[in-house]
Amino acid sequence: MTHPEPAAVHAARPADPEPAAPDGVDTRTVRDARIVLGCLLEPGSAALHRLVTAHGPVEALDRLASGLESGPLAEAAALRLQGRPAVELAERLWERAARLGVRVITPESAEWPAQLADLRHISRDTSSTIDRDTFPPQSIWLRGPHPLGEVAGRSVALVGARANTVYGAHAAAELGYGLADRGWTVLSGGAYGIDAVAHRAALAAGGLTVAVLACGVDRPYPLSNSALFEQIAEEGLLISEWPPGTAPFKMRFLVRNRVIAALARGTVLVEAGARSGARQTLRRARELGRAAMAVPGPITSEMSVGCHEELRRGPDEPVRLVATVDQVLEEVGGIGDLAPVPRGAQQPLDALDPVERQLVDAVPRRGAAHAPEIAAEAGVSLRDALARLPSLALRGHLREHSGAYSRPRPARRP
Amino acid sequence: MTHPEPAAVHAARPADPEPAAPDGVDTRTVRDARIVLGCLLEPGSAALHRLVTAHGPVEALDRLASGLESGPLAEAAALRLQGRPAVELAERLWERAARLGVRVITPESAEWPAQLADLRHISRDTSSTIDRDTFPPQSIWLRGPHPLGEVAGRSVALVGARANTVYGAHAAAELGYGLADRGWTVLSGGAYGIDAVAHRAALAAGGLTVAVLACGVDRPYPLSNSALFEQIAEEGLLISEWPPGTAPFKMRFLVRNRVIAALARGTVLVEAGARSGARQTLRRARELGRAAMAVPGPITSEMSVGCHEELRRGPDEPVRLVATVDQVLEEVGGIGDLAPVPRGAQQPLDALDPVERQLVDAVPRRGAAHAPEIAAEAGVSLRDALARLPSLALRGHLREHSGAYSRPRPARRP
Known part of the structure; x- marks a missing residue:
């Protein structure tokens, strides 16, 4: 199998980050075979994947083109090959790529995305062709x-x-x-x-x-x-x-x-x-x-x-x-990329514990009250009220005058 | 502990589906105790739940009212009781209910919702009073x-x-x-x-x-x-x-x-x-x-x-x-209450399998084509095409004339 001079293809590409194939004809032949396979058959085919896995792309293409393989896959490929040698199709594809200014990559290419190989191991429903033919591409065309x-x-x-x-x-x-x-x-x-x-x-x-x-x-x-x-x-x-x-x-x-x-x-x-x-x-x-x-x-x-x-x-x-x-x-993302949990605006009363909150609410809206009265209204012990009311006053949540507590400003109901 | 004549309470209720308590004073005493407890203490209290579970509502109230219990729960109850006998509070609550036309129920009542008992077994965070005091109510007031x-x-x-x-x-x-x-x-x-x-x-x-x-x-x-x-x-x-x-x-x-x-x-x-x-x-x-x-x-x-x-x-x-x-x-809901899955409108091509669909798309938009041509375009074997094209024509998805297939009407692209 031959291939056009890479330069001819590269000429059409504005930038080509893909390195030259490792020297030797093999890699290029493999790439050509994959590109032709990608053209002869609809992508994702489970049958093609099996064939390529068993024989490699070059022999897989040879077997399909030579009639060594039978069955729907070989027949479908033959219909598109129309009796032409595969090598001729490869040349035509390279020429077309050069003319259109596009490039084509295969798993052998440096820029091939390794993650596509995960498609081999996808959990597959084999009852429908759409869900069975989910194997990785043989080649990808790019602009x-x-x-x-x-x-x-x-x-x-x-x-x-x-x-x-x-x-x-x-x-x-x-x-x-x-x-x-x-x-x-x-x-x-x-x-x-x-x-x-x-x-x-x-x-x-x-x-x-x-x-x-x-x-x-x-x-x-x-x-x-x-x-x-x-x-x-x-x-x-x-x-x-x-x-x-x-x-x-x-x-x-x-x-x-x-x-x-x-x-x-x-x-x-x-x-x-x-x-x-x-x-x-x-x-x-x-x-x-x-x-x-x-x-x-x-x-x-x-x-x-x-x-x-x-x-x-x-x-x-x-x-x-x-x-x-x-x-x-x-x-x-990686570790440490946890999204911030939406919190909404902080409120002045957020810092209070439930008992403190209940005590603040139990202070009358008008006038003042002493600790026992407030504790009774809140439903807490006098001890708990006495332990918390002075601190609430210190922090500005209540006002204290001669042991009686009142609200610091016109109360707003929850 | 005494209680007002039920009739006095019932008179204020437009309809009372609650049956009379089983005869004997006990149930009524229990209910009175729960209603007073529900008034002396904020609901949900874990400490109250423990006390009532250990001694029953009547004795729990007696212990709180008599000073036999100590600690924040007893102190909070004492503040609201203000030295009055619990029986007096019960009478006042019944009178108030009658006057306001409301009723009050307890777990002893026929209309008490049994599912509230699940609150005993709630998975509880005990680090905060709000998440610790999640026990069932002692009583519920209703209009x-x-x-x-x-x-x-x-x-x-x-x-x-x-x-x-x-x-x-x-x-x-x-x-x-x-x-x-x-x-x-x-x-x-x-x-x-x-x-x-x-x-x-x-x-x-x-x-x-x-x-x-x-x-x-x-x-x-x-x-x-x-x-x-x-x-x-x-x-x-x-x-x-x-x-x-x-x-x-x-x-x-x-x-x-x-x-x-x-x-x-x-x-x-x-x-x-x-x-x-x-x-x-x-x-x-x-x-x-x-x-x-x-x-x-x-x-x-x-x-x-x-x-x-x-x-x-x-x-x-x-x-x-x-x-x-x-x-x-x-x-x-119960078994059989599965919600219908939204499906959207059915389309005429829905009935086709993937290969049929690919074949229909491979028929040229203008003019007609024979099976090998269509199969090549679709990427399927001729056998598969020949097996499906006549049926597609029969079902109206394609037209067939002398072995050539065309589209039944001006094609619309997906």
Whole structure:
């Protein structure tokens, strides 16, 4: 198998943080094989994963291309190969990458995000192809100046409904901006609605954002987000498991979701209707043992029903409620990142213990009273009252005159 | 110990579902003792509970009144007794009840709610008097036509902030009305805000509501809820552990909260700031092993911060998110009361499996294609395509003409 001169590809890349492959043809051949496999077969396939695990990518491709393998996987690959040699397809893919100014990486690449390997060990429901075919990608196509592994190392996924509300947009913007501002990468799916708001908020904070697409990075979907995609390609990363030119089929969004969940340290469902596909991304995060979070909203909003359903899961399927950036970082951050507990304003009477509080309340609102009277009203012993009343007066909670206690100012009732 | 003729008391009550005490003086003496104890000492006291458990209410009162007991409990009781014989106080309490048209019950009464006994076994923090003095009441004063035990048997507590928002009021009204409409009693604390909305909503539904007060039932607090209290006294129940004339001290609200939590099968925190006292009622529900629930709200609302903090508790302190009456009833109801899971509208393509869905998407938007072409685009084997395409056409998801498949109508992208 041959490959184009790396320089030809590199020429099309504005910046290439990926180091040259270790010398020798093997690594390049392996990479070529993975890139072709990623083109011949839909990503995530359990059958392909088994084949590659058993034989390595090069032999796996050979077996599929030569007809040594039979069954649906081989047949599907053959339909796309159309009898051409695999090497020819590899060349075409490299050429296309160079022409489009995109790059492609595989697990052999220095910038490959190691955390994608967790998809091998995801807890899998094998009764549905969608839940069985959740294995790691063979290759990822990218547009943008940053090394993916580095960018995705400290990342949080913000996902949600396309048909968001103003409230959802506000929440996505707050979290996206705040996370980016604290140096975290915001991952999302590039869709309308919550996804787009999250990307934009991260960019507005001058931070990094990655759009994980379900179609070719050369034709990001939806079209109306084109200006956003161009900005992401310049300042962040557009990535996809599918080669350039691939159309966004419905099922591909669901297949793609596992990559969002696996790349990020945690996934936040910002706003979602009961049937939102974004709930599946949260499910993948749970299946991967990653932090799964959801933002609550008004119970009157259809677009928070999905979030609330997620938050109603039991302890076996934990989904944490998050309302602030601090709370998100508590879930994904290291030790010492505990979110401050909201406390509200301190009140002057907070420092009193319950008996002191009861004594202060037992002092008449007008006039003054002596300790026995106050103790009787409060329901405490005279001893307890005598031990506390002078201190309460000293601290200004009561006034004392000749052993009689009164209130320091016009009393306000609780 | 003597007591006034029951008839004198009964005359003041519009309806008295409480049966006469079993004949013999003992029960009446016991009840008188408890009523006096409930007047001499603040409710919930651990020391009083120990004394009554060891000696019974009559002897416990005798020991306190005669000076046989020493310590803070005896001293506090002595201050209120002011050297009068306990029997005189009992007579005065009965007379006052008759005059005010209220009644008083004790654990000996038929309408006493048995579930209050659970307060004996509450998991207790003994480091603070507020969390130590959480024992059952000795007596309860009531205004209203219904037997408390019956009314509270199927009850849910709705509690929350006094400074509610419009959103919180909406949520409280929805839940209060819905629960009452389904035959559940709505318990609350009679306060401004969420409490008042919950009571009003239950009354609007023609249902039962109980206000558990932290002051005498003859002077319900706050004054501005007076019209509401009058309606509750006519159609529901006003109840209190404190005898008529007692003022609402701050600490009494916190002591009272345990009774709300213990009477109800579950407690819902509807809206609460970070420091809301209503959070303590939810805590009591958890400590009692009762259903503890909270309503989510916008993360932008200060008045939902307390709810969200409760919902962020771990599985050891479970608080369930509830958004509908059904979900509340799932927590407190019997078997078979599972809330329906929100599903959203069904879509025509829902019936398709993932491979069918991928095939439908792979059919070109314009023109027609044959099975091998569609299979290649979809990334499935020809066998799988041939097995499914005719059925998809039969079901109307595709059109078939001479073995070529097209879309049935102008395609819409996902």
